[in-house]
Amino acid sequence: MHRMLATSRREMAVAVPLRRDDGSIAVYEGFRVQHNFSRGPAKGGLRFSTAVDLDEVRALAMWMTWKCALVDVPYGGAKGGVAIEPREHSLGELERVTRRYTSEILPIIGPDMDIPAPDIGTDERTMAWIMDTYSASKGHTVPGVVTGKPIALGGSLGRASATSRGVAHVALLAMASRGSTLRGHRPPSRGSARWAATPLASCRRRASRWSPCPMSTGPSSMSEASTSRASRPTSTPRDPCADSSVPTSLDRDALLTLDVDVLVPAALEGVITEDNAAQVRASIVVEGANGPTTQAADEILTDRDVLVVPDILANAGGVIVSYFEWVQSNQAYQWRESEVNDRLAERMTNAWHAVVEHAGAHRITYREAATALAVRRVIEAHDLRGLYP
Numbered sequence: 001m002h003r004m005l006a007t008s009r010r011e012m013a014v015a016v017p018l019r020r021d022d023g024s025i026a027v028y029e030g031f032r033v034q035h036n037f038s039r040g041p042a043k044g045g046l047r048f049s050t051a052v053d054l055d056e057v058r059a060l061a062m063w064m065t066w067k068c069a070l071v072d073v074p075y076g077g078a079k080g081g082v083a084i085e086p087r088e089h090s091l092g093e094l095e096r097v098t099r100r101y102t103s104e105i106l107p108i109i110g111p112d113m114d115i116p117a118p119d120i121g122t123d124e125r126t127m128a129w130i131m132d133t134y135s136a137s138k139g140h141t142v143p144g145v146v147t148g149k150p151i152a153l154g155g156s157l158g159r160a161s162a163t164s165r166g167v168a169h170v171a172l173l174a175m176a177s178r179g180s181t182l183r184g185h186r187p188p189s190r191g192s193a194r195w196a197a198t199p200l201a202s203c204r205r206r207a208s209r210w211s212p213c214p215m216s217t218g219p220s221s222m223s224e225a226s227t228s229r230a231s232r233p234t235s236t237p238r239d240p241c242a243d244s245s246v247p248t249s250l251d252r253d254a255l256l257t258l259d260v261d262v263l264v265p266a267a268l269e270g271v272i273t274e275d276n277a278a279q280v281r282a283s284i285v286v287e288g289a290n291g292p293t294t295q296a297a298d299e300i301l302t303d304r305d306v307l308v309v310p311d312i313l314a315n316a317g318g319v320i321v322s323y324f325e326w327v328q329s330n331q332a333y334q335w336r337e338s339e340v341n342d343r344l345a346e347r348m349t350n351a352w353h354a355v356v357e358h359a360g361a362h363r364i365t366y367r368e369a370a371t372a373l374a375v376r377r378v379i380e381a382h383d384l385r386g387l388y389p
């Protein structure tokens, strides 16, 4: 079983030629890896980044299998990528690259096979191009082939903010478990955390390799997109962005070692390493990105009693609402945003409690508990299906 789960079910490497705006032709490497189908169609994001290679895509596809199993959505794991720097291309070039990549991987994607979604360097517009290319080849519109698409094309209300909302939800649960709360807020309880994301969403900050980086304090897409008056908490929290003692510009390592309660690395993998883990001052790390903590750093943080909420739990809000979007697309029906957010909160809360209980029962870390629960679910599906032939 270990060997089966350590091996991707299907891997596709494709060349993606692009006619550039100046008439020259560039060729990029593209990949789609489907790690597992035991619990349903493969599901995973599409990444545009020069760091993309087959090994990275493989690892990310496997993570998707565990993530989907942990939050109990009926999917296996997949991931895709094109080794391209999107910031160096015009919109027209990005559209051509996306459409060509889609046509190359077209035989292995589809609403019942493998459903891409946005990831680093891609967004809802990318998903619209994928959907259109796929639909053109089928001769009819197939909205369920991607998630994270624009609302006008069948995207789900609440999808744009879902990953952040889920991160905020478990961050507040983690804080409550450590006896701390955000000023002016009580921790979310099961199924009633509609407003949970608001305080964390009110201050959006990003670290960059290109230091010093601006720390964005503008309204986040989450608070713009998802907090209705009715769902806001009655007491307004102090806005940390208004705190003049907080610097407006920082380099990446300085940001990771700020004196804060909760650290949410939410961009790239491998940023908390054995070189900086001892300097992390947060008592809770919530992994918004996939794989932001190296294994060595994870051990250092655990030894220092820093609570690490693992990526497959912390950032699962995206795939949960992607699942809701797929269900809505396949039924040609749209749910209310409050319904989406409530169902998201319920699944995140259930997954959180399952992980906490499993970790407590076996005296293991949350990462080990989350992975163990997920692997067990996938193995159960394998066992029930049996081996063909």
Ligand SMILES: NC(=O)c1ccc[n+]([C@@H]2O[C@H](COP(=O)([O-])OP(=O)(O)OC[C@H]3O[C@@H](n4cnc5c(N)ncnc54)[C@H](O)[C@@H]3O)[C@@H](O)[C@H]2O)c1
Residues within 6 Å of the ligand: 045, 118, 119, 120, 121, 122, 163, 206, 207, 208, 209, 210, 266, 267, 268, 269, 288, 289, 290, 291, 315, 316, 318, 319
């Ligand atoms: N989008 C989702 O719904 C979703 C869901 C689950 C997990 N994730 C994970 O979250 C992470 C971010 O994905 P995203 O979709 O938000 O991507 P994004 O492209 O929207 O954001 C990535 C951020 O990383 C920054 N960045 C890029 N290169 C950098 C570098 N070298 N150093 C520092 N910062 C850099 C960019 O400026 C950008 O702010 C990834 O690990 C992704 O797999 C995303």
